[in-house]
Amino acid sequence: MRVRRLAAWTALPLAVTLGLAACGSGGDGGSGGSGNSAVSIQIGEPKHLVPTNxxxxxxxxxLTGLFSPLVDYDAQNKPYEVAAQSITSSDNxxxxxxxxxxxxxHNGQKVTSEDYINAWNYGAYAxxxxxxxxxxxxxAGYPDLQGKEPKAKEMxxxxxxxxxxxxxxxxxxxxDFRTMLGYTAFYPMPEAAFSAPGVLKDSYEQAPIGQGPFKMKGTWQHDSKIDVERYDAYPGEKAKVQNIEFRIYQQLTAAYADVLxxxxxxLPTIPSESLSTAPTDLGDRYQTSPMSSFQFLAFPTFDKDYANPDVRKAISMAIDRDEITKSVFKGSQQSARSFVSPVLPGYRENTAGKAGEFNPTEAKKLYQAAGGPKKIVISYNGDGGHKDWVDATVNQLKANLGVDAVGVAEPKFADLLTKVEKKTxxxxxxxGWVMDYPxxxxxxxxxxxxxxxSNYYGYSNPEFDKLVKEGSAAKTQDEAIAKYQQAEDILAKDMPVIPLRFGENVFGHSSKVKNVQMDLFQRVNLVKIEAAS
Known part of the structure; x- marks a missing residue:
């Protein structure tokens, strides 16, 4: 998942926003070159701001500004301690x-082990x-916190x-438990977050209290902005800027115009329609870096129209990934025919097999034999820069499968997630997906x-579940990877989703800031960024 997780923008997997009405500080976003400087960063409207949610x-x-993780990751994707002094085990x-x-x-309370225990129990309580x-x-004890009437409230x-x-x-x-602890769900929450043991205050999400390098400045201004300021009592590496405005845009094109x-x-993601001109438009303010994003097309496997794996495979074979990557993304992404990112040990090329190959003739035959629907609808979040590639995809499906196809935009990524959660x-x-931990x-x-x-499509395969579980319990990394690869092979057979693209960070910044860095989770490094002289 910090993304770590589902992504809203097209170049990653998950994010969101409101437009020029959300511009906040306007042209003052990168003022000055001192410790009192402020910077503005485009984001989308978050779905939540509670670590466990x-x-x-x-x-x-x-949250990466408001909280400090137990561990973070070095250039080799290996965990190192941040808020933790040590994390050890003799038996895993x-x-x-x-x-x-x-x-x-940020309220001055000392962080203790109870703050982690209370936060994790809150997150685990169904x-x-x-x-x-x-x-x-x-x-251990997690199952007792599940169901409508759990047996316990603490693990x-x-x-x-x-x-x-x-x-x-x-x-x-x-x-990989130590590696896992870098994820947002494992942040602590203070006593002040709770109105009673295990009961989170309704107001907490509007102004989360963390223990990271920045603290909230005011409250979450929905569909507009979130302001944070440097927390000077932070014991770790101090931020170079005093204030950050997370500015919420509804359209990437509006954000791109503002960066120019x-x-x-x-702007963490250059809109697809600007990829061909961005290097010239921005000059050395146009940057790229490795990223763990994975874009895919998901199916409601519980829907009779898409319940047959052959329907899903046929749609996959009818999509020319390479052409879309070239024409829409100008080579800034790479075609995906596997289910895990190339940045990870254990990645293999083309695990989707024939279903990942562009073959319109065989696709149409398979689609007709499997009784695919006469009309294919592809829903997407309109705030993520997806329209161009979705339009290209539906045009290919029309031509290659002989069906009607249409793209339907939901206003925000949060809206789309809410609908699929409810099985609307x-x-x-x-x-899209950005890894939570490597x-x-x-x-x-x-x-x-x-x-x-994040299984929004109702997919279930007991053998897949078994293999993932066995991989998690393996004694060595090699044994774990072998099990995970077997599980990936099952995905290739069932094809609950269609791998489309692996991304990289393609971002831009104003002339008012320098040392802009983005990580594999598609996050701006808030401690390193500086105001330009």
Whole structure:
């Protein structure tokens, strides 16, 4: 998932916004060159800002400023401690987490082990309806917190040792648990977030209190902006700027115009229609970097029109990925024919096999034999820069399958997610993914497990679930990867989604900022960015 997770924009997987009415500080976004400077960063309207409920990139970008993770990742995607002093285990089942001393929440409260335990129990308790509930599944006692009337409110696997130490006992050994702890769901929440034990205040989400390098400045201005300011008591690396305005746009084209005019400082995703001119428009302010995004077309497998895997495979074979990547994305993305990102160990090319190959003749035969629907609807979020590639895709489906096809835009990514969560008929729908933490399991478990946190298509295969579980419990990385690859092979057979593209960060910034860096999770590094002299 910080994205880490579902993505709204076309070049990644998840984000959102409101337009020029949301411009906030206007042309002052990157003023000055001192520690009192402010920068503006485009995001989309987050779905949530509670750590255990934030599974899309817009919300995750904000939370990376407000919170400090237990671990982060180095250039080799290996975890290193940030808020944690150490995370150790002798058997990959019982883990001891020691916190660094000196961290405080933005209200001045000292961060303790109880703040992690309380936050994680809140996220795992099913009646709270947290989107990241799934991420606590590996902790002992998790099943007792599930269902409409859970047996318990606290997981037995969480135990306080002292104010700066707690243990986590997993139901089964998990080789990548330390790596997993960089995800947003594992942030702490202060006592002030709760009105009673296990009861989150309604107001908390509007002004989250974290322990990161920035603190909220005012409250979340929905569909407009979120302002944060540097937290000077932060014990880690201090931010170079005083204030950040996360500015919410409804259209990437409006944000791009603002970057060109120096009225917006950072645009994390260049709109597809501007990719051919952006290098010239922006000069050295046009940048690229590696990213873990995965764009795919998902199907409501519970819908009779798309229940047959052959229908889904036929649609895949009718799409010329290479042509769309070339004509729409100007080569800034690469065609995807596998279900995990090339940035990960264990990636294999073309795991989708024949279903990933462009073959319109065979596609039409298979589609007709499988009884595919006469009309294909592709729903997408209109705030993410997807229209051009969706239009190209539906035109290919019309020509290659001989069916009617149409793209339907939902105003915001949050709107699309809400509809598919409720199983409102939307036809096929675009989705994207940015890894939550760097393992194959993160591309498989959340998206395709029967109870996966981001399985919006109702896909379920017991053998797939079994293999992912076995991979998680493996004793070595090689054994884990072998199991995960077997699970990916099942996806190729069932084809619950169509892999389309792997992305990279393609971003731009104003002349008022420098040292703009973006990570594999499609997030701007808020500590490194500086105001230009």
């Amino acid at each position: 934030t599974t899309e990139t817009a919300g995750a970008q904000v 089942k019982v883990w001891t987490i020691k916190l660094k001393d000196g961290f405080t929440f 009646p709270n309806g947290q989107d990241s509930n799934y991420f606590f599944e590996k902790i 037995t696997g969480l135990k306080k040792v002292d104010d700066l130490t707690f243990t986590v006992t997993l139901a089964e050994p998990y080789i 005019a120096d009225n917006l400082d950072v 008929p939307v036809g096929a729908f675009r989705m 393992t194959m399991e993160d591309y498989l478990g959340p998206l395709y497990s029967t109870n996966g946190s």
